Amino acid sequence: MNAKFRGALIGSAVGDALGAPVEGCKEGEVGLFPGGIIEGRYTDDTEMMIGVAESLIDKRGFDGADMASRFLRNYHAWRRYGPGTRAVLELLRAGVSWEEASKRIFDGAGSYGNGAAMRIAPIGLFYCDDIDTLWDMAYRASHITHSHVLGKEGAAIMACSVALALRGYREEMLSALVARTREEIYRDKLRKIERLLDADRQTVIEELGNGEAAFESVITAIYSFFRFHNFKDSVIYAISLGGDTDTIGSMTGAISGAYYGEEAIPQEWVNALEDGDKGKTYIIWLADELYRIRFKC
Numbered sequence: 001m002n003a004k005f006r007g008a009l010i011g012s013a014v015g016d017a018l019g020a021p022v023e024g025c026k027e028g029e030v031g032l033f034p035g036g037i038i039e040g041r042y043t044d045d046t047e048m049m050i051g052v053a054e055s056l057i058d059k060r061g062f063d064g065a066d067m068a069s070r071f072l073r074n075y076h077a078w079r080r081y082g083p084g085t086r087a088v089l090e091l092l093r094a095g096v097s098w099e100e101a102s103k104r105i106f107d108g109a110g111s112y113g114n115g116a117a118m119r120i121a122p123i124g125l126f127y128c129d130d131i132d133t134l135w136d137m138a139y140r141a142s143h144i145t146h147s148h149v150l151g152k153e154g155a156a157i158m159a160c161s162v163a164l165a166l167r168g169y170r171e172e173m174l175s176a177l178v179a180r181t182r183e184e185i186y187r188d189k190l191r192k193i194e195r196l197l198d199a200d201r202q203t204v205i206e207e208l209g210n211g212e213a214a215f216e217s218v219i220t221a222i223y224s225f226f227r228f229h230n231f232k233d234s235v236i237y238a239i240s241l242g243g244d245t246d247t248i249g250s251m252t253g254a255i256s257g258a259y260y261g262e263e264a265i266p267q268e269w270v271n272a273l274e275d276g277d278k279g280k281t282y283i284i285w286l287a288d289e290l291y292r293i294r295f296k297c
């Protein structure tokens, strides 16, 4: 189980770093070089995931004000944040409360971007044995930056996928997710996954999406996990779809890592991942702490 906690967080960071150099490329323009990561630098996806994990560990559960302050403390603009999240972080820095800030962007509609889903894996690990609480906490952790229901629902589906993968569910995962999901756009795409398992890339992009909206990327990551039976092929496939490659790669890496464990992640990808301040050594420590707290060892 400890290896699966590590697999989820390192898998997420590796998928992010692998997809980052080609974020925004079209399918067909993504020429994945053999061996994967060149620079091994992670982006906003991993920086925010670190904030979620740090807060859960320090507060022994969800604390909105603390998590928001972690996002601010860790923030480096050069890691390429989405414009909505950047605007919320500026509001938080100006003193607006974490309950209020995310409601002020996109003309009051809030964001449905995938920025809440991309960072949510630690919630999936921490609340893995109680799916009702997990769903609720994923919504609350999303609200700090994403107040639109489709941003929150995407994050809850992602957290639930990580928890189910951690617990060894694969065949049962899709029906469990459909049963939980309330928003039709997600239910509809979840139901398409099995039918699309042999589809070509263009069809997958048209049916499931490869964009920055949560409903254009979360189900694509779940699909990428299902399409193959090993970590490497799932993550390479996710990135090969183009579009939001770092984020779809990261979410696919989190689910696959939770399912297969850290040993399944190609060693050359882990070796290349950055290891300075809050790099891979720190991410492994976060995974171990979450595991230790969760299982009281």
Ligand code: F2R
Pocket (backbone or CB within 6 Å): 023, 043, 044, 045, 080, 081, 082, 083, 084, 085, 106, 109, 110, 111, 112, 113, 114, 115, 116, 118, 148, 212, 213, 244, 246, 247
């Ligand atoms: N930001 C990026 N990548 C582009 C970097 C370009 C940069 N200029 C550079 O070259 O350095 N990647 C990261 O952002 C994505 C996560 O985004 P997040 O945090 O959800 O941000 P945001 O802005 O809230 O949502 C993303 C976009 O979705 C659309 N959108 C969301 N809610 C909307 C609404 N209510 N109405 C209309 N549109 C809405 C907007 O286009 C948002 O900008 C990840 O890919 C991460 O890697």
Ligand code: MG
Pocket (backbone or CB within 6 Å): 043, 044, 045, 079, 080, 246, 247
């Ligand atoms: Mg990113």
Ligand code: MG
Pocket (backbone or CB within 6 Å): 023, 244, 245, 246, 247, 248
């Ligand atoms: Mg991205």
